[in-house]
Amino acid sequence: DIQMTQSPSAMSASVGDRVTITCRASQVISNNLAWFQQKPGKVPNRLIYAASSLQSGVPSRFSGSGSGTEFTLTISSLQPEDFATYFCLQHNTYPFTFGQGTKLEIK
Amino acid sequence: QVQLVQSGAEVKKPGASVKISCKASGYTFTSYYIHWVRQAPGQGLEWLGIINPSGGSTSYAQKFQDRVTMTRDTSSSTIYMELSSLRSEDTAVYYCARYHTGNFAFDYWGQGTLVTVSS
Numbered sequence: 001d002i003q004m005t006q007s008p009s010a011m012s013a014s015v016g017d018r019v020t021i022t023c024r025a026s027q028v029i030s031n032n033l034a035w036f037q038q039k040p041g042k043v044p045n046r047l048i049y050a051a052s053s054l055q056s057g058v059p060s061r062f063s064g065s066g067s068g069t070e071f072t073l074t075i076s077s078l079q080p081e082d083f084a085t086y087f088c089l090q091h092n093t094y095p096f097t098f099g100q101g102t103k104l105e106i107k
Numbered sequence: 108q109v110q111l112v113q114s115g116a117e118v119k120k121p122g123a124s125v126k127i128s129c130k131a132s133g134y135t136f137t138s139y140y141i142h143w144v145r146q147a148p149g150q151g152l153e154w155l156g157i158i159n160p161s162g163g164s165t166s167y168a169q170k171f172q173d174r175v176t177m178t179r180d181t182s183s184s185t186i187y188m189e190l191s192s193l194r195s196e197d198t199a200v201y202y203c204a205r206y207h208t209g210n211f212a213f214d215y216w217g218q219g220t221l222v223t224v225s226s
């Protein structure tokens with residue numbers, strides 16, 4: 001199985017900060033990676049697909065990059081509504097696997 | 108609009124089975140795969156498997172291979188996921204999600220179904 005190592009597992013930041021979250025795949029997954037945001041008690045919401053494509057309706061402060069085994073999600077200027085849990089998903093090879101999640105909290 | 112509507116919460120005893128439905132609307136049912144994932148309380152997401160609504164073919168995570176069955180009813184555009192021999196560790200919210208290669212990976216999700224396994 002492909003392991004998705006996501007870091008950090010938790011972090012605190014302030015409104016206006018730039019934040020970067022990383023997912024590392026144990027094998028090459030091309031660009032078959034998506035990023036999701038999940039708020040407590042809510043359904044995951046896709047932010048980025050194909051590693052770097054912004055989901056329609058998602059603010060442009062979110063961006064994704066990477067290919068192969070290293071991927072990043074960047075939030076350029078944190079807004080209050082961005083405090084949530086973020087996780088990555090590789091959909092290159094079965095079984096699909098998720099990162100462990102990054103809980104982003106207010107500093 | 109695309110919608111995946113799941114059946115309601117379930118409470119089951121250890122050893123029992125649960126069958127959850129996921130009704131699709133707003134798109135061509137047979138054109139997109141459906142995945143099932145679950146999330147235990149306070150935990151991350153875990154992939155259970157996939158079904159192709161067109162032909163009914165499936166692929167399951169090895170961990171669940173002998174306990175999960177995914178089926179579909181094309182007449183009602185509904186996918187079913189049955190998990191048997193339930194144990195307390197199966198307590199989780201179960202989600203269905205739509206999938207296709209390219210831009211459509213997990214773009215729409217069901218609202219989730221809480222399954223509680225308790226004696």
